[in-house]
Amino acid sequence: MASLKDVAKLANVSLMTVSRALNEPARLKKETYDTVMSAVKQLNYVSDISARKIRGAKSTPNTIGVLALDTMTTPFSVEITLSIEETARAHGWNSFLVNMFSNDNPDDIVDLLMSHRPNGIIYTTMGLRQVPVPKKLSTLPCVLANCESLTDKLASYIPDDEHGQYAGVTALFQAGYKKLLCIHLPHTLVASQRRRAGIERACLEAGIDPSTLTHHYLPEGDQHYLNAADIVNQHLTASHHFDAIVCGNDRVAFVVYQALLTRGLKIPEDIAVLGYDNMVGTGELFIPPLSTIQLPHYEIGRLSALHIINGETHQETVFVASPLLRRQSI
The missing domain is CATH 1.10.260 (434 Repressor (Amino-terminal Domain))
Structure with a gap:
């Protein structure tokens, strides 16, 4: 070169x-x-x-450094980093990304990020998490995308999981479904706790006792998604009946569809199904198309980038709307 x-x-x-x-x-x-x-x-x-940048050249574009914890290793949250780059370019800024994996030494990765002399930093994760923020990041404008700080108070842009789940379950109740089987992601996840709160709020507003709903939490690990089929079959053969299934995400819904269709049940005539995430490129491929809640990853990336570009200084948590995408499964 x-x-x-x-x-x-x-x-x-x-x-x-x-x-x-x-x-x-x-x-x-x-x-x-x-x-x-x-x-x-x-x-x-x-x-x-x-x-x-080290020499202080006047024509050097400002730069956003992105510290990505597992974000680029999954198709479910890649829109966050895509949005950051597109927003930065649209405003005459550059962006670069440094991946951090679970077995990396955080100090080494942060040093690598800082060596590029960014003007501001976005710390982003795959899946809503509460994370310790390395001290060195606080020396520059820093914002969190899809995560919350366990240490310093920093601005965070995260999905409004509670209201998203509330909107989805409210749509089920309005469509006449009352007996819900809820198959949640692991209980340890922040999103699972907030989504359950959304379910219970929808119940109270509809005059339904939240204790009448049936809840199951999947164990940690992707291999346990298949457990959703066992849960569905267990309740289909038991005396307890349900008319709708609320799924922790669209992958759970994929397994639920197979379990129901294998038993000859029709969706939504016999049982309605509600997903969560709007998994990239798949929602419309379900037969019938899956009703789900949109995880607003692109908007989270855009707002996080604008936070740095516009020099915003607030340290609040901003809940980004997670809208219901109603399709034919309800």
Whole structure:
């Protein structure tokens, strides 16, 4: 890869002249500028942005550093980082991402992130979590996306899980379904607790005793999604009857569909099904299409990026709307 020195040598000018051509072209004569840029083009020289930031070059775009804890290893939350990049570009900023995996040393990863000299940092996670925030991040403007801080008070943008679940269950009640079987994600998850609160609020507003609902929590681990089929079959053969199933996410709903259809039951005529997440690219592929709640990952990424770009200073938790997407399963 060509260096700044290579450009200076080919153009027969000083390093300072090359730097001015790249950062402050108005200070050069047109002939000198054209000579330098001809050398840049001939050598396919790519400017070292981090080095320019260290030198304080005026034309260097501002940059958002994204610390991603598992966010880029799953299709379910990739929209967060996509939105951050698109929002940054739309406002003339750059963004870069550093992945942090569960077995990484956080200090090492944060040092790598900080070495790129970002103007602000977004810390994002896959799945709503409460996380310790490394102290070094607080030296720059920092915002949390899809997570909350266990340590310092920082601005956070997270899904409104409680209201999203409330809206979905309210739609079930309004459609005439009253006996719900709820198959939750693990009880330890923050989202599971808030979604159950949404279910209970919907019950109270509809005049239904929340204790009449049946709740099951899946164990931790993706392999336990298949347990949802056993739960459905257990209740289909028991004296307890239900007319709708509230699923912890769309993957649970996928298993529930198979269990119901295998038994010859029709959705929604016999039993309605409600998902959660609006899993990318799949909701409309269910037969019938799955009613679900949208996890607002794209909006979370956009608002988090704007927080840094606009220099916002609040340290509040912002609950981002999680709307119901009503399809044919209700």
